Amino acid sequence: xxxxxxxxxxxxxxxxxxGHAKYTEDLIGPHTLVAKVLHSTIANGMVTAxxxxxxxxxxxxxxxxxxxxxxxxxxxxxxxxxxxxxxxQDIADRKLLNxxxxxxxxxxxxxxxxxxxxxxxxxxxxxxxxEEHAPILTVEEAMKSTAMPIHEExxxxxxxxxxxxxxxxEEASKEPGLIRVEGTYETPIVQHCHIEIANSFAYMEAGKxxxxxxxxxxxxxxxxxxxxxxxxxxxxRIIKPYIGGGxxxxxxxxxxxxNAYLTTRVxxxxxxLAYTREETFACTRVRHAMEFHIVSYIRxxxxxxxxxxxxxxxxxxxxxxxxxxxxxxxxxxxxxxPVGAIKGNAYTVYTNLPxxxxxxxxxxxxxxxxxxxxxxxxxxxxxxxxxxxxKRNMMKLGxxxxxxxxxxxxxxxxxxxxxxxxxxxxxEKRMRYAAQTGPLRxxxxxxxxxxxxxxxxxxxETSACRMILNQDGSAxxxxxxxxxxxxxxTVFTMMAAETAGFTPDKIHLISTQDTDVTPYDTGAYxxxxxxxxxxxxxxxxxxxxTKILAYAGKMLHKDPWDLDIKENQVVHRxxxxxxxxxxxxxxxACYSLTDSNHIAAEETHHCSDNTYAFGVCFAEIEVDIPMCxxxxxxxxxxxxxxxxxxxxxxxxxxxxxxxxxxxxxxxEFLKFDPKTGRMLNDNLLDYKLMTAMDTPELxxxxxxxxxxxxxxxxxxxxxxxxxxxxxALRNALLNATGVAVGSIPLNPEKLFFEFSKAGLIR
Amino acid sequence: xxxxxxxxxxxxxxxEYFVDVxxxxxxxxxxxxxxxxxxxxxxxxxxxxxxVLIDGLPYNSCIYLAIWAEGKTILTxxxxxxxxxAISDIxxxxxxxxxxxxxxxxxxxxxSSIPIITSEHPYGREEIRKQIAGNLCRCTGYVKIVDAIxxxxxxxxxxxxxx
Numbered sequence: 001x002x003x004x005x006x007x008x009x010x011x012x013x014x015x016x017x018x019g020h021a022k023y024t025e026d027l028i029g030p031h032t033l034v035a036k037v038l039h040s041t042i043a044n045g046m047v048t049a050x051x052x053x054x055x056x057x058x059x060x061x062x063x064x065x066x067x068x069x070x071x072x073x074x075x076x077x078x079x080x081x082x083x084x085x086x087x088x089q090d091i092a093d094r095k096l097l098n099x100x101x102x103x104x105x106x107x108x109x110x111x112x113x114x115x116x117x118x119x120x121x122x123x124x125x126x127x128x129x130x131e132e133h134a135p136i137l138t139v140e141e142a143m144k145s146t147a148m149p150i151h152e153e154x155x156x157x158x159x160x161x162x163x164x165x166x167x168x169x170e171e172a173s174k175e176p177g178l179i180r181v182e183g184t185y186e187t188p189i190v191q192h193c194h195i196e197i198a199n200s201f202a203y204m205e206a207g208k209x210x211x212x213x214x215x216x217x218x219x220x221x222x223x224x225x226x227x228x229x230x231x232x233x234x235x236x237r238i239i240k241p242y243i244g245g246g247x248x249x250x251x252x253x254x255x256x257x258x259n260a261y262l263t264t265r266v267x268x269x270x271x272x273l274a275y276t277r278e279e280t281f282a283c284t285r286v287r288h289a290m291e292f293h294i295v296s297y298i299r300x301x302x303x304x305x306x307x308x309x310x311x312x313x314x315x316x317x318x319x320x321x322x323x324x325x326x327x328x329x330x331x332x333x334x335x336x337x338p339v340g341a342i343k344g345n346a347y348t349v350y351t352n353l354p355x356x357x358x359x360x361x362x363x364x365x366x367x368x369x370x371x372x373x374x375x376x377x378x379x380x381x382x383x384x385x386x387x388x389x390x391k392r393n394m395m396k397l398g399x400x401x402x403x404x405x406x407x408x409x410x411x412x413x414x415x416x417x418x419x420x421x422x423x424x425x426x427x428e429k430r431m432r433y434a435a436q437t438g439p440l441r442x443x444x445x446x447x448x449x450x451x452x453x454x455x456x457x458x459x460x461e462t463s464a465c466r467m468i469l470n471q472d473g474s475a476x477x478x479x480x481x482x483x484x485x486x487x488x489x490t491v492f493t494m495m496a497a498e499t500a501g502f503t504p505d506k507i508h509l510i511s512t513q514d515t516d517v518t519p520y521d522t523g524a525y526x527x528x529x530x531x532x533x534x535x536x537x538x539x540x541x542x543x544x545x546t547k548i549l550a551y552a553g554k555m556l557h558k559d560p561w562d563l564d565i566k567e568n569q570v571v572h573r574x575x576x577x578x579x580x581x582x583x584x585x586x587x588x589a590c591y592s593l594t595d596s597n598h599i600a601a602e603e604t605h606h607c608s609d610n611t612y613a614f615g616v617c618f619a620e621i622e623v624d625i626p627m628c629x630x631x632x633x634x635x636x637x638x639x640x641x642x643x644x645x646x647x648x649x650x651x652x653x654x655x656x657x658x659x660x661x662x663x664x665x666x667x668e669f670l671k672f673d674p675k676t677g678r679m680l681n682d683n684l685l686d687y688k689l690m691t692a693m694d695t696p697e698l699x700x701x702x703x704x705x706x707x708x709x710x711x712x713x714x715x716x717x718x719x720x721x722x723x724x725x726x727x728a729l730r731n732a733l734l735n736a737t738g739v740a741v742g743s744i745p746l747n748p749e750k751l752f753f754e755f756s757k758a759g760l761i762r
Numbered sequence: 763x764x765x766x767x768x769x770x771x772x773x774x775x776x777x778e779y780f781v782d783v784x785x786x787x788x789x790x791x792x793x794x795x796x797x798x799x800x801x802x803x804x805x806x807x808x809x810x811x812x813x814v815l816i817d818g819l820p821y822n823s824c825i826y827l828a829i830w831a832e833g834k835t836i837l838t839x840x841x842x843x844x845x846x847x848a849i850s851d852i853x854x855x856x857x858x859x860x861x862x863x864x865x866x867x868x869x870x871x872x873x874s875s876i877p878i879i880t881s882e883h884p885y886g887r888e889e890i891r892k893q894i895a896g897n898l899c900r901c902t903g904y905v906k907i908v909d910a911i912x913x914x915x916x917x918x919x920x921x922x923x924x925x
Contacts, residue, residue: 009857016865017853019799019839023866026798117784193900195803195811195866244801244811244866245900277804485864485901648860655903656863684808684898692891692904 003498004712007648010490011509012242012483021242024214025274028201032270033062035262036119038109038126039283040101043135043352043677044150047099047108051127055111058125060118063265066109067097070261075228078321079217079251079358081460081522088459091159091319093151096228096258101130102150103317103352104677105282112262112271135352135677139291139312142351150317150350159315159348160323166334166402167341172306178297181378185370186743188669189289189314191281192359193689196244198275198284202259204268205237209260212239216246216484217523218513221256228257229264236260240513246484247660248358249285251525252320281682285357286670288325289314292370294333297340302384304393308343309333311367316353323348324458325356325363332367335401335612336450337375337393352677354670358525360657361719364451365664365726369744372447372727377740386446386731387417387426395450395612406452406610410715412640412703413448413614419701420446420618420638429620433735442633443736444620447727450612453716454528461607463533464519465540467496469599471590473568473583474506475544480521481533483511486718487649488529492537494645495712499541500548501565502582519602527613527716530645535711536605543601551597552585609709613716615639617661617724621732625760628751630666630733636699637721643704643713650717654700657721663690665726667745688747770831772797773841781828787821788812790828791838799839799869803898810897813870814838820874822896837876839869851917852879855910863901870897875911879918887912 015021040047050066076090083089097107109126113119136142136150142157149155173180200213209229215221218240225236243250259273275283290313297306313326323346330344361368379386391414399408421427429444436442454461466478477496483489489509497504510518521533545565552570553560556579564571569578570585589597620634637654644650667688671680681687700721706713726744734740739758741750755761765780772795779794791800791814800823803811807825814823815837842850852872855861862868874894878885885893890911891904899907 007860010860010862012865013857013862014849016862016868017839017856017872018843018847018849019797019869021865022798023801025802193898195809195864195898195900196801197803243864244803245864247900277806277808485866487863649863652860652863652902652906655905656901657903659903660900683806684804685806689898689900690903691895691898692908693895695891695904697887698903698905 003494003504004645005643006646008490008494008504008646010487010649011493012489012511023196023242023244024199024201024212027212027241028272029270032201032272033112033114033266034116034119035110035112035259035271035273036123037107038123039105040108041104042101042130042132043104045101045130045132047101047128048131049129050109054125055122058118058122060114061111061122062114063112064109064122065097065262065265067095067099070096071230073228073230075224075257076319077224077253079220079523079525080321082223091322093153094318096261103354104679105354106317107258110258110262112266137351137353137672137674137677139314139349139351142349150352154350157350159319159350161347162323162327163345164403165343169306169308169341169343172341173297175305177300178305179382180295180297181381182295183374183377184742185292185294185373187290187366187369188744189353190287190664190668191670191687192247192249193684194245194247194249197277197280198254199273200255200259201270201272202263203270204263208235208237209263210237210239211256211260212241213256214243214250215240215256216250216482216525218482218515219480219520220523221253222515224253225257225260229261238515240482242511243484246524247360248362248525251358251523252285254284277684278682281687282354282679285320286316286354287359288356288363288366290326290329290366292367294370294374296374296378298378298382302389302392304337304340306341309345311346313346313348314353314356315348315350316355317350318355320355320357329363329367331404332364332450333371335395336371338395338399339393353672354679360660360722361451362526364449365723368447368449368723369727369730372724373730373742376731376734380734380740387421390448391417394448404457406612409611409709410642410705410707411612411614412705415703416614416616416638416640417448419703420616420636423636424618424620424634426618430735436736439625441623441625441736442620443623443732443734444618445728445730445732445735446616446618447724447731448616449720449723450614451527451716451720451723453531453611453613454607455526456607456610461528461532462604463521463536464602464604465536466519466602467540467544467600469544469548469586471587473581473586474508475500475502477507477509478518479533479537480513480519481529482513482524484524486524486653487646488524490649491530491534491645495534495537496541499538500545502568506568527718527720530714531710531716532605532607534714535607536603538711539603539605540601543603544599547599547601548582548585551589551599552580555585555588556580611707611709611715613639613641613720615720615724617728619728619732621729621736623733623736625737625755628748628755630729630746632662632696635696636701637724638701638703639717639720640703640705641717642707642710642715644702645712645714650702651700653717654721655698658698658725659690659695661722661725662695664722665729665744665746667747669745766829768828768832770833771835773838783829785828786824787826787828787831788823791823797838797840801866801869803866810870810874811867813873813897815873815876818877820877839872842872852910852914855914859906859910859913861902861906861910867897867899871899871907878911879915884919885915
């Protein structure tokens with residue numbers, strides 16, 4: 001194998017550097033109608049009436065739809081595989097437009113007009129009457145306020161409460177001589193900030209509704225649209241072109257269900273529904289804010305005797321992915337340090353904030369911050385070595401999670417830690433920085449993580465792939481798995497080429513998904529595609545190769561078993577000399593007057609395993625105490641994602657995740673007006689994501705144990721890089737200043753408060 | 763509202779468009795001129811995805827009125843490839859260095875890099891970072907973008923010295 005593991009350039013790079021790559025908005029035809037959504041200007045209450053007279057008088061208005069007009073159907077939006085078991089189905093708690101207003105910016109009406117200006121003008125002229133209630137913005141308040149539940153199906157505002165216990169926490173914590181450490185940790189609401197906004201356009205063709213959308217999950221969005229409109233799966237067709245980033249936000253049905261409905265209101269004429277940047281912030285999805293309370297009992301030998309966690313997740317207005325995230329978080333708490341008795345308790349709670357959904361690493365950046373901050377709180381109080389303490393307690397090879405049964409099939413975590421520690425000079429610097437004085441102080445910090453690969457056995461893992469041989473010996477490769485910027489198309493091309501014995505230029509990957517013709521796959525999330533969809537590609541390429549060799553065997557009068565394909569040539573197994581080019585076999589197979597055979601292959605992989613990826617971040621920072629600022633001097637992520645398929649795209653994933661992690665740790669949070677629940681920084685100026693100037697040089701390294709369950713020894717990589725960054729920075733701050741901060745972002749406002757409290761500034 | 767005839771040079775060719783006086787240059791380039799590399803990311807000059815060169819300087823075309831383009835010379839990403847499709851060194855560097863992921867910010871970054879790579883001043887990495895700070899990327903962490911610009915700039919300086 002030579003292609004796998006190389007640094008092959010992206011298959012879509014040329015289209016993307018020339019402007020040829022088409023994204024949803026680039027595909028919209030002329031004469032497309034423009035739809036805009038009217039969002040509520042209260043966070044909690046009811047729409048009681050509309051006055052549409054002035055809006056209708058705007059020239060160019062084609063239709064106005066309100067929450068009183070839409071089908072009386074509640075539907076779920078989460079990008080999960082559907083479950084045929086009612087108990088595991090996503091919560092259906094919203095309509096296309098809602099009379100019951102549950103957040104500031106809820107969708108209550110929509111205008112369809114001939115152009116942007118008419119739509120915007122008409123929207124401004126709609127008058128709304130509300131019955132208004134005070135917004136409930138915190139979990140604490142929501143759990144107390146049951147007078148007017150946010151959803152009548154959940155009278156206590158609790159979406160789901162779950163718990164587990166491994167061993168007996170109470171018994172284990174009674175062991176004599178234990179050290180007790182307790183801490184509370186909070187993470188903020190942040191947003192994905194993909195550069196392409198949420199958008200779609202919809203029209204009717206051949207009696208069905210077609211939605212072209214910037215989505216990570218075309219097949220799932222088809223199912224959701226069919227549920228929302230009360231029509232068959234087959235009545236909906238979703239087309240997904242190139243997308244300008246998703247990071248989990250587009251692992252949800254966003255504009256598609258309403259847009260599918262709107263085109264039916266205007267006789268199937270094309271309708272565009274593109275959110276503004278501000279709407280994308282406030283009216284799509286955000287990352288769940290979580291609060292964790294952790295209690296640990298540690299033996300004098302530095303092992304955990306008992307640990308407990310209480311977790312509270314702020315869901316916002318609608319369920320979306322709901323409890324799955326905080327459940328993932330408290331499961332991650334158990335898996336990372338599976339030692340002693342462990343007790344977990346998690347609540348997901350409705351509030352009148354924007355709906356929280358999936359975002360890169362799905363609850364694990366939240367628990368990663370809390371757990372790794374807590375570990376450093378333990379070592380700073382007990383004097384244990386942070387690396388030694390982690391190594392003693394962390395997951396080892398062969399671990400089987402007692403609840404999910406997910407097994408540690410491979411781990412390079414120790415090697416990751418050693419590599420990172422050497423790079424930064426961790427032990428020596430940590431000692432040196434421990435007792436500094438003066439305004440400028442330096443610190444080093446670290447954090448580790450584990451991350452599952454895909455969603456099995458919690459949910460279905462299935463993927464299909466199709467390959468069709470062309471007459472010139474090249475092949476189309478069609479997958480349901482989606483390219484969202486992470487490089488999926490490139491690694492699938494490499495996998496197919498490697499397996500079939502083709503050179504990568506002979507693989508023509510079809511990037512666009514069209515649910516009418518594309519094989520089924522649930523889509524881009526859970527860092528699952530190289531693992532699950534990769535196996536479907538491998539199986540399909542093997543099947544195609546077998547069929548090519550069967551035909552070649554007939555042409556050459558040889559047993560196909562003796563044949564192989566190397567660099568587009570049919571060869572004797574274990575030999576190099578070409579017997580016949582694949583192109584010649586393909587041409588004969590298509591046009592033979594006696595034995596025409598259109599060679600194609602299609603395979604499904606129904607994955608029934610999972611495996612853990614691991615990694616670590618080491619950071620060195622300089623803290624300016626009077627200025628309350630942190631400067632990152634050096635930062636490195638070392639990942640065990642099994643065997644690396646493509647070195648260049650893998651590095652790119654790590655850099656991007658680290659940058660997002662730096663924002664999560666240092667600058668990013670969404671702010672809300674406590675009186676109205678309105679988002680205050682819903683734009684890229686006031687919301688501080690990392691610019692090129694803010695981002696330091698980022699270092700990425702890998703250790704590569706072969707995972708026995710991955711198609712090419714590979715494991716999750718896309719999401720993990722964000723996880724360890726924020727806690728590593730926080731722990732570096734602890735090393736530098738002795739101040740243990742329990743929340744992020746570590747921005748000047750927070751540091752001023754914390755440094756004042758600690759007496760570092762007056 | 764009135765429409766107005768605008769005459770300007772786009773990617774080396776003289777063009778005339780009737781534009782709504784309220785429309786942005788981004789809307790004119792994407793709509794009337796069919797130049798889809800000019801990406802729409804925020805409409806308010808925050809993200810830089812719609813960056814084009816106007817008389818040699820990078821601007822956010824979403825907050826530049828189409829009517830201000832009268833008499834100007836505009837360059838978009840499409841103008842960097844020659845008529846037969848051969849791409850420029852900076853585009854090739856973005857491919858080679860792995861500076862492209864989702865690709866949505868890529869046209870804006872390449873356009874913002876043109877003044878850097880055509881300058882006599884040898885920009886250091888920190889200076890490059892400052893020059894491109896008006897373009898946002900959520901995928902790459904900027905490292906490989908800076909690599910691509912730095913590499914192309916050095917190559918061009920070398921080429922100028924050699925010639």
